[in-house]
Amino acid sequence: MTESVSTTEPQIHKGLAGVVVDTTRISKVNPESNSLLYRGYPVQELAARCSFEEVAYLLWHGDLPTSTQLAEFEQTERAGRQLLPNVKAAIDLLPLTAHPMDVCRTAASVIGASHPAAEDSSPAANQRKSVDLFAAMPAVVAYDQRRRRGQDAVPARSDLGYSANFLFMAFGEEAAPEVVTAFNVSMILYAEHSFNASTFTARVITSTLADLHSAVTGAIGALKGALHGGANEAVMHTFEEILAQADGQDLSGHVATWLQDALAAKKKIMGFGHRVYKNGDSRVPTMKAALDDMVKHYNRPDLGELYDALESGMAQAKNIKPNLDYPAGPTYHLMGFDTATFTPLFVASRIVGWTAHIMEQLEANSLIRPLSLYNGPEERHLP
Numbered sequence: 001m002t003e004s005v006s007t008t009e010p011q012i013h014k015g016l017a018g019v020v021v022d023t024t025r026i027s028k029v030n031p032e033s034n035s036l037l038y039r040g041y042p043v044q045e046l047a048a049r050c051s052f053e054e055v056a057y058l059l060w061h062g063d064l065p066t067s068t069q070l071a072e073f074e075q076t077e078r079a080g081r082q083l084l085p086n087v088k089a090a091i092d093l094l095p096l097t098a099h100p101m102d103v104c105r106t107a108a109s110v111i112g113a114s115h116p117a118a119e120d121s122s123p124a125a126n127q128r129k130s131v132d133l134f135a136a137m138p139a140v141v142a143y144d145q146r147r148r149r150g151q152d153a154v155p156a157r158s159d160l161g162y163s164a165n166f167l168f169m170a171f172g173e174e175a176a177p178e179v180v181t182a183f184n185v186s187m188i189l190y191a192e193h194s195f196n197a198s199t200f201t202a203r204v205i206t207s208t209l210a211d212l213h214s215a216v217t218g219a220i221g222a223l224k225g226a227l228h229g230g231a232n233e234a235v236m237h238t239f240e241e242i243l244a245q246a247d248g249q250d251l252s253g254h255v256a257t258w259l260q261d262a263l264a265a266k267k268k269i270m271g272f273g274h275r276v277y278k279n280g281d282s283r284v285p286t287m288k289a290a291l292d293d294m295v296k297h298y299n300r301p302d303l304g305e306l307y308d309a310l311e312s313g314m315a316q317a318k319n320i321k322p323n324l325d326y327p328a329g330p331t332y333h334l335m336g337f338d339t340a341t342f343t344p345l346f347v348a349s350r351i352v353g354w355t356a357h358i359m360e361q362l363e364a365n366s367l368i369r370p371l372s373l374y375n376g377p378e379e380r381h382l383p
Helices: 043-049 052-061 065-079 086-094 100-115 123-148 162-170 178-191 197-207 212-223 233-247 249-263 284-297 301-318 325-335 339-363
Strands: 025-030 033-036
Touching: 033 043, 033 052, 043 052, 043 178, 043 284, 052 065, 052 162, 052 178, 052 339, 065 123, 086 100, 086 123, 100 123, 100 212, 100 339, 123 162, 123 197, 123 212, 123 339, 162 178, 178 284, 178 325, 178 339, 197 212, 197 339, 212 339, 233 249, 233 301, 233 325, 233 339, 249 301, 284 301, 284 325, 301 325, 325 339
Parallel strands: none
Antiparallel strands: 025 033
16 A cells, blocks of 8 residues: 655745744733733733733742832842943944934843853743843943934933833933832733744744743844834834824814825835734733823823724724734833834833743744745756
């Protein structure tokens, strides 16, 4: 009896759409409630009631910390906040024309190369490296923005929480409580989202048994792209373009005209749509509430009007709902961050999710190496 040989070509899943490659205990989108869950907790509940430090602990350890565990974690994190001299020196070597994401990528690599446990990938070492990187990145992001403005670095403070200290290092003064709250919410919402492009990049690199900082550096590279982390920057560029055209006149009318022209030119409107969510990004209502608070705090009703008009226009024209980047961009703008700094803020938050996945990947590691279907020339030979 002869075996039959299949001539059916394998199915191609462009972008790995619909492909389930592994299991994870870290997060999921619950289709029944359309909620993003971190270790089982709806992210909107965490954003309303927890600090970012508590959520980081949850994602790394599987449960929210006790008061004792939180105190110990905060002590460790606050001890690692200062901008290390060698990291500052590396940043200063980079031109001001370099994108801030390039600075984050370089800083993560320098931090990793100089870490005492650089080549140790044991669970304990990776946990410590995760906390150290989590603590160190805000100083990197804050200093890079300040140097571009011709300002000196602001030393970290150990008497402030993560979000309050981040804002203090960025702007040199304590932020209002409502601003700290809105920033804390954004950090929690951006912290983790399953096997997104940058997280999958981190897991692929980890699967080769490369070190944690190599995986994070690669993830930062993936996050830089406009179709991933760079979308929040693109949203603000859209807002600025519309505001400039309106020049104080009928804003809603200018939004409608801008959107009509953009869609006619088949321009991709950033900040809308999501591959995972079919009924809208579950994180948006929480982030939109934070944006509304910032619109009120900074007395910028024009931004609120623009947001609502563009969201409504997209719903009517394309039946597409916004994703997290849509409210996050203008929120960061109102806080005073430069647009190019938006995605580095994403980095500072997503370090938690990346490192949680890196450690999970190593628990039952298998080299990630997909196949491809060759469609080039058939075998040929030199004459």
